[in-house]
Every structure is written in C-alpha cells, then in structure tokens.
Amino acid sequence: MNPTLSELEAKATRPSAAFGGDAHIVCDNLVRIYKTEGVEVVALQGLDLVIDKGELVAIVGASGSGKSTLLNVLSGLDVPTAGVARVAGMDLLSMSAKDRLRYRRSIVGFIWQQTARNLLPYLTARENVELPMKLAGAARKGRAMELLELLGVASCAGRRTPEMSGGEQQRVAIAVALANSPQLILADEPTGELDSETSEQVFDALRTANRELGVTVVIVTHDPLVSEQVDRTVGIRDGRTSSETLRREGAEGQIIAEEYAVLDRVGRLQLPRDFMNALDMERRVRLELESDHIGVWPAREEPSND
Numbered sequence: 001m002n003p004t005l006s007e008l009e010a011k012a013t014r015p016s017a018a019f020g021g022d023a024h025i026v027c028d029n030l031v032r033i034y035k036t037e038g039v040e041v042v043a044l045q046g047l048d049l050v051i052d053k054g055e056l057v058a059i060v061g062a063s064g065s066g067k068s069t070l071l072n073v074l075s076g077l078d079v080p081t082a083g084v085a086r087v088a089g090m091d092l093l094s095m096s097a098k099d100r101l102r103y104r105r106s107i108v109g110f111i112w113q114q115t116a117r118n119l120l121p122y123l124t125a126r127e128n129v130e131l132p133m134k135l136a137g138a139a140r141k142g143r144a145m146e147l148l149e150l151l152g153v154a155s156c157a158g159r160r161t162p163e164m165s166g167g168e169q170q171r172v173a174i175a176v177a178l179a180n181s182p183q184l185i186l187a188d189e190p191t192g193e194l195d196s197e198t199s200e201q202v203f204d205a206l207r208t209a210n211r212e213l214g215v216t217v218v219i220v221t222h223d224p225l226v227s228e229q230v231d232r233t234v235g236i237r238d239g240r241t242s243s244e245t246l247r248r249e250g251a252e253g254q255i256i257a258e259e260y261a262v263l264d265r266v267g268r269l270q271l272p273r274d275f276m277n278a279l280d281m282e283r284r285v286r287l288e289l290e291s292d293h294i295g296v297w298p299a300r301e302e303p304s305n306d
C-alpha cells in the first residue's frame with residue numbers, strides 16, 4: 001500500500017541517525033589537506049568509513065591513495081583539516097592535548113612497518129612491553145609475560161632487538177601496542193619487510209589480539225596474505241573509500257569473497273577504473289533504473305537488449 005502524504009511528511013521530518021551511529025570508528029567526509037611551500041595536496045578527499053567494535057579490517061590502495069594519512073589521523077598523530085573522525089566515542093578533531101595524550105597511550109596501539117621503529121633497542125622485549133604501562137602509571141606484574149606468551153614470543157623476553165628476527169620483533173611490537181589494553185590496534189604495513197612465512201606469524205599474532213582480546217584491528221597492507229584473510233578489505237582510491245570486499249564462510253567451509261563498490265551518503269560511487277576503460281566510459285554515463293538493479297551505459301551507446 002502506498003504511504004499517505006502525512007506519512008511521507010512524517011518520514012521526511014524524522015531526525016535521521018548520525019552517520020555511523022555509535023560504531024567504534026567513524027570517519028565522515030574526512031578531509032586532510034597538506035600545505036607545503038604554497039602547494040596543496042589533498043590526501044583525504046571526503047573519506048567515509050565505519051568500523052564496528054571487534055572487527056579485523058585491511059585497508060588497501062595504490063601508493064599515495066591516502067592510507068597512511070588515514071592511519072595517522074586514527075592514531076591521533078595527525079589532525080584532519082575537516083570532517084568527522086570519532087574513535088571509541090572520542091572526537092579526534094576537537095580533543096584537548098591532555099585527552100590526545102591519554103588516547104594515544106591507552107585507547108590506541110600502533111605498529112609501524114619498520115621493525116626498528118617499534119622497539120627501543122637497548123631494552124629487552126619484556127622491558128619494551130613494560131615501558132608503556134609505566135608511562136601510563138598502570139604497570140601490572142606479569143602482564144608483559146602474559147602478552148609475550150599469547151603472541152608466541154615468550155622465549156624472546158630477555159632479548160634485545162639485534163637478538164630477534166624481524167618477525168619476532170613485530171610480534172613483540174604487537175605486545176607493546178597491547179600493553180595498556182587498547183580498544184584499537186592500527187598497523188601500517190606490519191608485514192612489509194618480512195618473507196611470507198614470517199608474515200603469516202605476524203598476521204596470526206594480530207588475529208590472536210583480535211579474537212582473544214576483542215581488540216578492533218585495522219591493518220594497512222599491500223600483502224595479499226593479509227588482505228585476503230580478513231573478513232573485510234576496504235579499498236581506498238584518491239583519498240576516498242572506493243570498494244569493499246566482504247568474506248564469509250560458505251556451506252562447505254569454503255571462503256566466499258564478494259566485492260562491492262562503496263556508495264556514499266549522497267549517492268556517489270567510484271566505478272572501477274578497469275570497468276570504465278573496458279567500455280570507454282568518460283565524463284558522463286547513462287543510468288537506467290530497473291526493478292532490481294541500475295544499468296550504467298557509456299554516453300553514446302544504446303543499452304543492449306540481452
């Protein structure tokens with residue numbers, strides 16, 4: 001039955017829920033412009049992203065697409081130019097310096113690609129894990145060893161970085177990031193410097209943090225081993241989220257991956273570049289609404305009848 005005019009009026013005036021609601025990470029129309037020597041680079045151009053608590057998400061995209069910029073914003077290291085960035089209910093644009101420090105110490109943990117950047121070389125693995133707890137005034141005896149055990153690197157507790165492999169260093173780095181029980185772990189190319197076997201161990205450690213401790217994990221990666229094993233991969237193109245691949249288990253235990261284009265709130269979507277090239281689509285396309293889909297045709301082509 002068609003709605004009455006008064007029902008439509010009521011629907012139009014009903015306040016709509018805020019974008020992302022109370023999701024764990026909400027980026028709404030996020031913009032980051034860098035200005036160097038009078039030249040402006042728009043690294044994020046109205047990026048929308050919603051991630052729920054406890055998700056394990058990979059972010060992929062070409063070099064320069066804005067992945068590291070996004071991670072720096074989410075880690076509280078960088079402040080966006082405009083838009084909304086909210087993590088665990090905290091507004092990353094308007095937060096005070098004191099809250100930002102607390103956020104970076106206790107709410108979020110960060111892992112860099114360069115193994116040497118994650119750990120202090122003159123401290124042992126255990127001392128590295130204890131350091132953030134001491135800085136936050138919340139050291140708990142035994143916690144460092146518990147974390148090293150959970151991530152399979154308890155045997156490295158007494159070793160300094162030169163005495164550990166790259167993969168062991170990254171797993172210790174995950175323990176450091178987890179020291180103050182953060183709600184969110186961000187990792188920028190954590191397996192970028194590692195061979196595939198070692199990458200697998202580091203990814204397993206991140207997955208353990210996600211599953212055993214319930215921490216939300218966001219990994220920027222070029223590594224298919226990582227991006228093809230998470231439940232959700234978000235593609236970034238030109239400073240915007242452009243595609244998402246969702247994976248689920250099929251009836252026979254096989255993994256089914258489905259790729260979607262991301263539709264923003266005003267209805268914009270990015271067509272995959274190879275689709276556009278294949279059909280010579282440029283500047284404008286013709287749209288046609290069908291009962292269960294929308295057809296998109298190159299401007300001068302007639303729709304095919306099949």
Ligand SMILES: Nc1ncnc2c1ncn2[C@@H]1O[C@H](COP(=O)(O)OP(=O)(O)OP(=O)(O)O)[C@@H](O)[C@H]1O
Nearest residue numbers: 034036041043061062063064065066067068069070
């Ligand atoms: N501090 C900065 N000053 C000026 N421009 C910057 C700065 N940081 C990043 N950019 C620019 O912003 C854009 C996005 O960079 P970003 O590092 O976020 O991309 P990325 O997707 O992480 O790339 P990569 O995969 O190579 O690390 C690029 O054009 C880059 O040159």
